Amino acid sequence: MIRAMFSSLTTMAICMFVVGCSEQASQPESVEVPVDTPAKTSFNGEEIAADGYTIRVPDGWEIVDEEKTILSIRSPLEDGNDTFGENIRIVRYPLGRPHTVEEVLKRQKSDTGRFMLIGEGRVDEARVPMTWMALTPQTPQHDKDDRVKIDFMTTQGNELVVLVAMAERNAWKRYMPIFREIVSTFQPPSHQ
Secondary structure, three states: OHHHHHHHHHHHHHHHHHHHOOOOOOOOOOOOOOOOOOOOOOOOOOEEEEOOEEEEOOOOOEEEOOOOOOEEEEOOOOOOOOOOOOEEEEEEEEOOOOOOHHHHHHHHHHOOOOEEEEEEEEOOOOOOOOEEEEEEEOOOOOHHHOEEEEEEEEEEOOEEEEEEEEEEOOOHHHHHHHHHHHHHOOEOHHHO
16 A cells, blocks of 8 residues: 555656656755664675666565566565565656756655655765655654655656665664665666
8 A cells, every 4th residue: 555655656746747847957955864773784685687677686685576666675574573674666757858867856856745855865876877865754644654765766868767765764764875775786778
């Protein structure tokens, strides 16, 4: 249910972006994300490919078969009390014409609906230009609604490619270094 909600939000935002992206883009401001005790993982995992895209999957993370995605990966549960495996899905959307990552971010931020922007920035160490924005519901309606969605975005020609990371609200800052590390290994077909 939460995936459907975030997929709908992303789809709606992309549609609005495609219709109204004639505005001049400005550089996104980086927001310092304070990190609690980082989640632990090893990056000796394998590099995997799907539809020409490659990404390195950390040890212990599993590949999940999910509709409407190029690839989905999920973290292991941290302990017996953990009920949500943080995850990243790779999805792409047609844009109609080429856009910069900055144009995409500006348009996405202009209409977040019932969600609030809680962080944004760039992934300078990424293989391709990548920006991110973190959203969470302004007023969670139930326990499963208390999550943070981090969209790591890049453009490839006439397509927007989004690495959608999901984490519990109390864990997203701990997972940001891992998400950034994973995202930095992402390589689209045009860059291989």
